[in-house]
Amino acid sequence: MSKPEVNKDLCIGCGTCEALCPTVFAMEDGKSKVVSEECGDCDCQEAVDNCPVNAISIVE
Numbered sequence: 353m354s355k356p357e358v359n360k361d362l363c364i365g366c367g368t369c370e371a372l373c374p375t376v377f378a379m380e381d382g383k384s385k386v387v388s389e390e391c392g393d394c395d396c397q398e399a400v401d402n403c404p405v406n407a408i409s410i411v412e
């Protein structure tokens with residue numbers, strides 16, 4: 353099972369990942385936080401691809 357991770361040092365809090373996949377990402381204190389490792393709607397690759405600072409990675 354792949355699992356998304358956010359590098360909070362890189363995240364600029366733009367909210368794109370939350371907009372694309374609110375099941376997995378939520379904003380907290382101006383940064384994105386992974387709130388669920390399971391995403392039934394997508395594989396979060398779109399969030400990875402659209403993060404402007406490449407802060408999201410998928411770990412196997």
Ligand code: SF4
Pocket residue numbers: 358362363364365366367368369370383384402403404405406407408
């Ligand atoms: S898309 Fe990237 S920079 Fe924007 S909130 Fe998500 S992790 Fe942070």
